[in-house]
Amino acid sequence: MIKINENFLELQDSYLFSTIAKKVAEFSAKNPDKKIIKLGIGDVTRPIAPAIVEAMKKAVDEEGKSETFRGYGPDQGYEFLREKIVEFDYQKRGVNILPDEIFVSDGAKCDCGNIGDILGIDNIVAITDPVYPVYLDTNVMAGRAGKYNPEKGAYENMIYMPATAENGFVPVFPEKVPDMIYLCLPNNPTGTTLTKNELKKWVDYAKENKSLILFDSAYEAFISEADVPHTIFEIEGAKEVAIEFRSFSKTAGFTGIRCAYTVVPKELKGYTKSGQEICLNNLWNRRHGTKFNGVSYPVQRAAEAVYSEDGQKQIKENIQYYMENAKIIKAGLKEAGYTVFGGINAPYIWLKVPEGMGSWEFFDQLLTKANVVGTPGVGFGPSGEGYFRLTAFGTRENTVEAIERIKRM
Numbered sequence: 499m500i501k502i503n504e505n506f507l508e509l510q511d512s513y514l515f516s517t518i519a520k521k522v523a524e525f526s527a528k529n530p531d532k533k534i535i536k537l538g539i540g541d542v543t544r545p546i547a548p549a550i551v552e553a554m555k556k557a558v559d560e561e562g563k564s565e566t567f568r569g570y571g572p573d574q575g576y577e578f579l580r581e582k583i584v585e586f587d588y589q590k591r592g593v594n595i596l597p598d599e600i601f602v603s604d605g606a607k608c609d610c611g612n613i614g615d616i617l618g619i620d621n622i623v624a625i626t627d628p629v630y631p632v633y634l635d636t637n638v639m640a641g642r643a644g645k646y647n648p649e650k651g652a653y654e655n656m657i658y659m660p661a662t663a664e665n666g667f668v669p670v671f672p673e674k675v676p677d678m679i680y681l682c683l684p685n686n687p688t689g690t691t692l693t694k695n696e697l698k699k700w701v702d703y704a705k706e707n708k709s710l711i712l713f714d715s716a717y718e719a720f721i722s723e724a725d726v727p728h729t730i731f732e733i734e735g736a737k738e739v740a741i742e743f744r745s746f747s748k749t750a751g752f753t754g755i756r757c758a759y760t761v762v763p764k765e766l767k768g769y770t771k772s773g774q775e776i777c778l779n780n781l782w783n784r785r786h787g788t789k790f791n792g793v794s795y796p797v798q799r800a801a802e803a804v805y806s807e808d809g810q811k812q813i814k815e816n817i818q819y820y821m822e823n824a825k826i827i828k829a830g831l832k833e834a835g836y837t838v839f840g841g842i843n844a845p846y847i848w849l850k851v852p853e854g855m856g857s858w859e860f861f862d863q864l865l866t867k868a869n870v871v872g873t874p875g876v877g878f879g880p881s882g883e884g885y886f887r888l889t890a891f892g893t894r895e896n897t898v899e900a901i902e903r904i905k906r907m
């Protein structure tokens with residue numbers, strides 16, 4: 499008899515963005531005349547920058563000629579891309595990362611979930627609350643989260659670190675020491691960041707407790723404030739305690755093209771039950787080589803072009819476009835009387851829903867009255883109840899119209 503992985507039965511509902519897509523499809527089917535504006539999932543709308551398209555086309559042509567055709571690429575990704583990553587994302591910020599510490603992949607979402615393969619099932623996991631739901635769901639699937647407690651809206655074995663308006667969305671160290679700590683900075687969904695000094699405290703805490711920080715910096719390109727680190731490796735000692743996840747999805751519009759990378763420093767150690775130190779870079783290398791066959795050559799050439807002079811200029815223009823949307827959303831919502839957060843170092847606006855209303859209730863109201871889709875805060879964790887997220891990744895026209903509709907609501 500085939501047995502299933504019963505941890506999957508502990509998952510609540512479907513994946514957040516799938517639930518939203520289903521609700522929107524149902525509303526749309528019943529109201530075909532309504533023009534729905536989607537500011538829910540953080541999916542980009544600007545086309546891929548010309549310099550990147552050109553590089554990709556050239557690589558496709560190479561694949562069509564016997565002299566330049568390439569089959570499987572290197573497990574960790576082509577050196578031409580890893581070297582650019584090292585130079586632009588790390589050396590330029592004074593950080594020394596080796597090409598062998600970079601693992602190119604098809605997405606930070608996959609990497610954030612898959613990293614659990616190399617980590618023990620009995621590790622205690624801490625997540626900030628609210629946060630990107632992938633960290634929780636993948637740990638539920640793996641069996642680290644334990645049973646779901648419907649009264650608390652939380653899993654028994656998970657440590658939730660509330661980030662609310664009361665603490666300025668900056669989580670405090672939990673009472674029980676976790677083994678794995680997920681930090682998403684700039685934060686999805688609240689847009690919060692930590693300064694170098696604040697992040698240093700987490701690095702020191704992890705060092706002291708032999709914990710691992712899983713640092714998701716998918717939104718680093720949207721940082722506008724000076725004292726906010728773009729990589730956790732800007733913090734002294736972080737290479738001994740952290741894995742960093744990066745993505746081209748939001749930075750360069752690759753949500754459909756798919757390319758990301760994960761940095762696993764060689765200094766980083768995990769431990770066996772008997773206390774033996776093991777190099778996590780070796781384990782992730784083994785896992786990556788066994789379960790993944792690499793990102794396609796044209797896509798890696800496209801990612802390389804992100805770092806070209808034209809590529810840099812063009813992606814920055816797109817980022818500015820989205821951050822201008824963020825300003826429009828923030829100002830419009832404030833005018834309409836909402837309390838709003840985020841939108842300065844991240845393409846997300848986090849707003850307080852009207853008093854006495856739940857975040858799914860606000861979702862329904864926004865969908866039915868304004869025909870605007872957003873993301874209910876509670877979908878990001880129990881402390882997200884009473885909040886709502888709007889993305890700045892829409893087109894300018896839709897963003898302006900959505901805000902006008904919300905003002906009229």
Ligand code: MLT
Nearest residue numbers: 538539540541607630686
């Ligand atoms: C989000 O809306 O939170 C993200 O776009 C989802 C993702 O990056 O997977």
